[in-house]
Amino acid sequence: MVSQHKVHTQLGQAAVQIFAANDRMNQMLIEHLDPNAWRAKPPGKARTIVAIFTHMHNVRTKWVRLTAPHLKVPGQLNRAHCTPQQARAGLSESAARCAEMLAEALGGSGGRVEKFRRDGWAPPWPVGPEMLCYMLCHEAHHRGQVCMLAHQLGFPLPNKVAYGIWNWEKLWKSAGLRWWRHRAELSGVRFV
Numbered sequence: 001m002v003s004q005h006k007v008h009t010q011l012g013q014a015a016v017q018i019f020a021a022n023d024r025m026n027q028m029l030i031e032h033l034d035p036n037a038w039r040a041k042p043p044g045k046a047r048t049i050v051a052i053f054t055h056m057h058n059v060r061t062k063w064v065r066l067t068a069p070h071l072k073v074p075g076q077l078n079r080a081h082c083t084p085q086q087a088r089a090g091l092s093e094s095a096a097r098c099a100e101m102l103a104e105a106l107g108g109s110g111g112r113v114e115k116f117r118r119d120g121w122a123p124p125w126p127v128g129p130e131m132l133c134y135m136l137c138h139e140a141h142h143r144g145q146v147c148m149l150a151h152q153l154g155f156p157l158p159n160k161v162a163y164g165i166w167n168w169e170k171l172w173k174s175a176g177l178r179w180w181r182h183r184a185e186l187s188g189v190r191f192v
Helices: 004-032 049-067 084-106 129-152 168-174 179-186
Strands: none
Touching: 004 049, 004 084, 004 129, 004 168, 049 084, 049 129, 084 129
16 A cells, blocks of 8 residues: 555656746747747637736736745736846746646645635635645646637737646656656556
C-alpha cells in the first residue's frame, strides 16, 4: 500500500512540473504572436490579447497573495502599458510563485498552504488536485481565447504553435522537465 505522504509528494512534484508546462504554452503563444495582434481591438466588448495575458498574470498573483501570502507576490501588470516582453517576464515570475505554492500545498511536507483561495468572495477549498485543475482550466480557457482572437483578427498563430501546445512531450523538453521522460520510461517507453 502506498503511503498518503508518498502520494502527496508525487502529486506535488507532478503539479509543479505540469504548471511549468502550462506556462510554457503561454510563453509559446506570446513568442510567436504577430506583434500587431498584441493590442488589436476585437469587435464588441471582448478583451484585447494584452488584456487577456495581463489578466492571467494578475489572477495568479491573487492566488498567491490569498493562498500563500508568505511567498513573494509578483507585481501586477498594467494592460494599458504592458509589452509582450513584460508579459513573458511577469508570467514567468508568477508561474514560479504558483509552482512554489503548489509544491507547498501538495508536496506533503507540512507546508504553510492549507487552503486554496481563488478569490476573496469565494469560499476556500482544501488543497488537493482540484486546486491544480482549477488553475489549469482558467489558463486553458484564456489560451483558447487568445488563439481564437488572433485568428479572427487576421493574425493566426503558426501551425507549429497552434498544434505545438498539444505536444506535451516537446513542452516538457522545452521547459527543461524530465518528469515526462521518467514517467514514460517507467511505462517501458525508451528514448533514443
